[in-house]
Amino acid sequence: MVDETASLFARQAPFRRFPLQPLTSRRATALKGAVTAPGDKSISHRALMLGGLAIGETAIHGLLEGEDVLNTGKAMQAYGASVRRDDDGVWHVNGVGVGGLAEPAEVLDMGNSGTGARLLMGLAAGHPITSFFTGDASLRRRPMARVTRPLAEMGARFVTREGGRLPLAVTGSSTPMPIDYVLPVASAQVKSAILLAALTAPGETTVVEPQPTRDHSERMLRHFGATVRVEDRADGSRAVTLVGQPELIAATVRVPGDPSSAAFPAVAALLVPGSEVTIRNVGANPLRFGLFETLLEMGADIALENRREEAGEPVVDLVVRGGKPLRGVTVPAARAPSMIDEYPILAMAAACAEGDTVMEGLAELRVKESDRLGAVARGLAACGAIVEEGPETLIVHGQAKPPVGGATIASGLDHRIAMAFAVLGMVSEQPIHIDDAEPIATSFPGFVAMMNGLGAQIALAAA
Numbered sequence: 001m002v003d004e005t006a007s008l009f010a011r012q013a014p015f016r017r018f019p020l021q022p023l024t025s026r027r028a029t030a031l032k033g034a035v036t037a038p039g040d041k042s043i044s045h046r047a048l049m050l051g052g053l054a055i056g057e058t059a060i061h062g063l064l065e066g067e068d069v070l071n072t073g074k075a076m077q078a079y080g081a082s083v084r085r086d087d088d089g090v091w092h093v094n095g096v097g098v099g100g101l102a103e104p105a106e107v108l109d110m111g112n113s114g115t116g117a118r119l120l121m122g123l124a125a126g127h128p129i130t131s132f133f134t135g136d137a138s139l140r141r142r143p144m145a146r147v148t149r150p151l152a153e154m155g156a157r158f159v160t161r162e163g164g165r166l167p168l169a170v171t172g173s174s175t176p177m178p179i180d181y182v183l184p185v186a187s188a189q190v191k192s193a194i195l196l197a198a199l200t201a202p203g204e205t206t207v208v209e210p211q212p213t214r215d216h217s218e219r220m221l222r223h224f225g226a227t228v229r230v231e232d233r234a235d236g237s238r239a240v241t242l243v244g245q246p247e248l249i250a251a252t253v254r255v256p257g258d259p260s261s262a263a264f265p266a267v268a269a270l271l272v273p274g275s276e277v278t279i280r281n282v283g284a285n286p287l288r289f290g291l292f293e294t295l296l297e298m299g300a301d302i303a304l305e306n307r308r309e310e311a312g313e314p315v316v317d318l319v320v321r322g323g324k325p326l327r328g329v330t331v332p333a334a335r336a337p338s339m340i341d342e343y344p345i346l347a348m349a350a351a352c353a354e355g356d357t358v359m360e361g362l363a364e365l366r367v368k369e370s371d372r373l374g375a376v377a378r379g380l381a382a383c384g385a386i387v388e389e390g391p392e393t394l395i396v397h398g399q400a401k402p403p404v405g406g407a408t409i410a411s412g413l414d415h416r417i418a419m420a421f422a423v424l425g426m427v428s429e430q431p432i433h434i435d436d437a438e439p440i441a442t443s444f445p446g447f448v449a450m451m452n453g454l455g456a457q458i459a460l461a462a463a
């Protein structure tokens with residue numbers, strides 16, 4: 001048992017993005033079948049972190065075994081928690097108690113994962129230990145000052161590269177201070193980092209978010225026994241208050257399927273005529289569901305069945321039928337936090353729809369695993385679609401038929417760019433090539449097998 005966990009973690013080698021793994025996606029006939037969405041990435045990270053802090057043994061069912069999450073598991077081990085996977089796929093975490101993290105002996109390599117890096121920086125900031133964080137070429141480009149600034153206010157000290165980028169070192173405070181903080185950007189990662197640091201601070205810490213973002217941290221903190229108050233204010237903002245220094249008690253977590261991953265088979269099924277695909281166990285948290293709301297507005301045939309609740313999160317099965325014409329819509333900026341990772345795949349649907357799809361408020365897309373706004377606009381144009389890219393907007397002029405395709409897309413260490421264009425290749429006249437499919441394993445290791453099982457024609461080539 002222990003050996004298997006060790007070998008899973010050992011495979012998360014840091015800078016090993018060579019050789020590239022090219023992928024070709026060809027036009028498919030109808031996609032058919034029923035699949036289960038892989039575990040939610042956001043919830044999986046948080047389950048390992050809170051399990052690692054709680055007293056007792058936490059059992060996690062359905063943990064996403066993607067690279068990002070495995071790197072978090074490995075880091076929690078370095079902080080002194082025991083993390084192991086049973087033969088039946090259930091993960092067991094024995095925590096160290098709030099305030100009990102040990103100083104990691106090595107640099108923590110968070111790979112491609114913004115969530116892993118930023119949330120763990122929060123945990124580290126609340127403990128009187130020094131941690132060193134790095135990541136792959138993508139993560140080392142991403143802004144960290146948004147997290148280091150509030151954590152420094154709480155008493156942590158950072159040494160960072162220019163612009164607050166990784167690699168960085170953080171020394172946490174032995175007497176962390178509670179703060180009241182208004183988020184300058186709508187970011188669940190920044191909110192969560194502050195809440196995790198606040199676990200060791202006395203008194204109450206409040207984070208005000210101008211627009212509500214995914215609330216998995218709040219839900220899971222409560223699930224482990226912390227007191228979290230949420231106040232929705234008249235101006236649309238939300239104040240989240242954590243009562244510091246709780247005792248977190250181990251809990252059982254059943255991780256729902258990731259709506260951000262389910263988005264790929266769902267849009268593929270919508271676009272390929274004659275398709276009928278059921279995607280089971282999809283998380284339906286309203287703060288994650290903006291893509292499906294948008295697709296329904298576009299005229300998509302998606303039925304939500306079997307609504308239920310798992311570990312404090314709403315879950316549904318999706319039944320998606322393809323071939324119905326989609327219409328372009330305007331997606332308001334206010335919806336962005338609830339579908340922030342889904343714009344690349346929405347843009348693929350928009351390129352096949354009739355009329356213009358206008359997407360606003362996309363500034364954050366520029367600082368994800370890649371500049372997703374630029375990558376989507378360039379890639380769609382290379383495939384023959386008509387697009388307009390603004391500083392924080394994307395307009396796709398849909399032609400009521402798929403773009404011709406035939407391009408090679410640079411995935412740029414970005415899993416969602418790779419998967420989005422692989423889906424477009426299922427309907428474009430000419431195949432679409434992706435230069436490197438390897439980043440897909442960060443969030444959806446079974447993507448190619450699942451899609452081909454439904455009838456897609458995706459081939460992984462030797463480099």
Ligand SMILES: O=C(O)C1=C[C@@H](OP(=O)(O)O)[C@@H](O)[C@H](O)C1
Pocket residue numbers: 041042043114115186187188189190192214340341364
């Ligand atoms: O908190 C999380 O789990 C996440 C928050 C979002 O990032 P931001 O907080 O940067 O918006 C999202 O893009 C990311 O994939 C996961």
Ligand SMILES: C=C(OP(=O)(O)O)C(=O)O
Pocket residue numbers: 041068112113114115116341368369416443
């Ligand atoms: C932005 C993403 O993740 P992260 O920020 O954790 O790298 C994502 O999964 O699309």
